[in-house]
Amino acid sequence: MTNKSDDRKRKLIETVDELKSQLAALSDFIYQHPEIGYQEYEASKLLAGFFRANGFTVETGYGGLDTAFRAVYRQGSGGPRIGLLCEYDAIENVGHACAHHLQGPCMAGAALAVRAAAGDRPYTLEIIGTPAEEMAEGGKNIMLENGAFKDLDVALMMHGSDTTTTDIKSMACTQFAVTFTGVAAHAAIAPEKGRSALEALMLVFNGLAYLRGHVRDDARIHGIIDNGGQAVNAIPEKATARIEVRAYDRPYLDEMIERVQRIFAGAALMTDTAYEVRRVGNFHNKIPVLTLNELLMKNAELAEAKAIAPPREKTGSTDFASVMYFVPGSCIRVAFVDKGVTAHSREWLAKGLSDDAHEALLTGAKILAMTVLDLIEDGQAVRKIRAEFDREKAKLTKN
Numbered sequence: 001m002t003n004k005s006d007d008r009k010r011k012l013i014e015t016v017d018e019l020k021s022q023l024a025a026l027s028d029f030i031y032q033h034p035e036i037g038y039q040e041y042e043a044s045k046l047l048a049g050f051f052r053a054n055g056f057t058v059e060t061g062y063g064g065l066d067t068a069f070r071a072v073y074r075q076g077s078g079g080p081r082i083g084l085l086c087e088y089d090a091i092e093n094v095g096h097a098c099a100h101h102l103q104g105p106c107m108a109g110a111a112l113a114v115r116a117a118a119g120d121r122p123y124t125l126e127i128i129g130t131p132a133e134e135m136a137e138g139g140k141n142i143m144l145e146n147g148a149f150k151d152l153d154v155a156l157m158m159h160g161s162d163t164t165t166t167d168i169k170s171m172a173c174t175q176f177a178v179t180f181t182g183v184a185a186h187a188a189i190a191p192e193k194g195r196s197a198l199e200a201l202m203l204v205f206n207g208l209a210y211l212r213g214h215v216r217d218d219a220r221i222h223g224i225i226d227n228g229g230q231a232v233n234a235i236p237e238k239a240t241a242r243i244e245v246r247a248y249d250r251p252y253l254d255e256m257i258e259r260v261q262r263i264f265a266g267a268a269l270m271t272d273t274a275y276e277v278r279r280v281g282n283f284h285n286k287i288p289v290l291t292l293n294e295l296l297m298k299n300a301e302l303a304e305a306k307a308i309a310p311p312r313e314k315t316g317s318t319d320f321a322s323v324m325y326f327v328p329g330s331c332i333r334v335a336f337v338d339k340g341v342t343a344h345s346r347e348w349l350a351k352g353l354s355d356d357a358h359e360a361l362l363t364g365a366k367i368l369a370m371t372v373l374d375l376i377e378d379g380q381a382v383r384k385i386r387a388e389f390d391r392e393k394a395k396l397t398k399n
């Protein structure tokens with residue numbers, strides 16, 4: 001780091017610390033007014049208002065979603081265009097047990113710190129509020145289809161966690177809602193007239209169980225029956241299930257999906273029933289960009305983040321990964337709960353207003369702001385990151 005850069009990072013840390021009470025108040029308000037996906041009117045209004053009051057150009061209803069927004073700040077012309085994405089949805093009947101209330105205030109701190117500390121070099125910041133992460137279809141997937149992230153060179157996020165780390169990978173995931181329709185009949189008096197939709201589903205689950213033995217070790221296939229029949233003495237006319245399939249890369253998952261589709265068709269043939277299948281969720285896998293992860297972790301040390309740890313071995317699926325399938329990106333996970341405490345738990349929820357939570361959002365803001373500063377100052381950084389992203393993505397189709 002050059003001395004000038006040292007000075008800038010010191011200035012940036014000071015700026016974030018000065019904003020502490022303001023950012024903590026934003027975070028506490030969102031926590032105390034939990035809103036589920038697509039209903040985050042209060043949170044998006046609060047955050048959009050903050051950016052507008054601070055001189056950003058704000059667009060609400062961005063990317064086709066009412067509770068999404070984009071706040072843009074541009075210095076000079078050209079330079080990197082960096083996205084800072086934030087979620088603010090809660091979990092139904094539970095509240096902010098995934099700590100999404102920390103993200104918007106974190107991005108607010110990061111954006112103001114970049115603006116205060118960056119020199120004269122050109123750059124554009126886009127703070128994008130992304131609703132409904134917890135919903136099956138993932139709000140970012142909808143925004144992606146509407147072109148919301150297409151201008152970004154790099155996309156960054158922050159998420160609360162039990163350690164401070166960045167993930168290397170995440171699973172591509174597709175969720176199906178499948179409905180079988182048979183013919184109802186009395187199960188004792190006229191079974192020969194019936195065609196069982198439930199039996200079709202049982203065959204689907206058996207087919208999936210066999211398929212599980214012929215896919216990659218780290219692939220996942222799971223499902224639930226949400227309607228298995230209407231009365232025990234009637235042949236079930238309708239039966240519905242949710243099936244999820246996951247793999248660490250999208251092209252391989254698409255191959256699995258073709259086989260799953262044949263299982264649906266086969267079950268219908270065997271039982272003489274009809275079926276309809278709908279994709280309710282379609283998440284891509286994250287494309288790893290280690291250069292970006294290393295930059296975040298180096299800055300995590302400078303920000304004196306707690307519980308710095310290596311990347312997680314097991315990861316699930318997230319709609320941010322769908323963004324990172326098209327735009328190089330990474331999410332800094334910042335420790336604020338004890339090690340081993342998992343998201344969506346009561347213990348996680350209980351920490352939402354704590355000093356540790358406030359500290360984590362400030363730490364996240366410092367890490368992200370320093371990383372953005374590095375991207376602005378190193379004229380080659382974005383190009384290098386893009387090259388690594390392209391190389392990694394090309395590997396997927398060669399496997």
Ligand SMILES: [Zn+2]
Pocket residue numbers: 097098134343344
């Ligand atoms: Zn969650």
Ligand SMILES: [Zn+2]
Pocket residue numbers: 098099100133159343
């Ligand atoms: Zn979350």
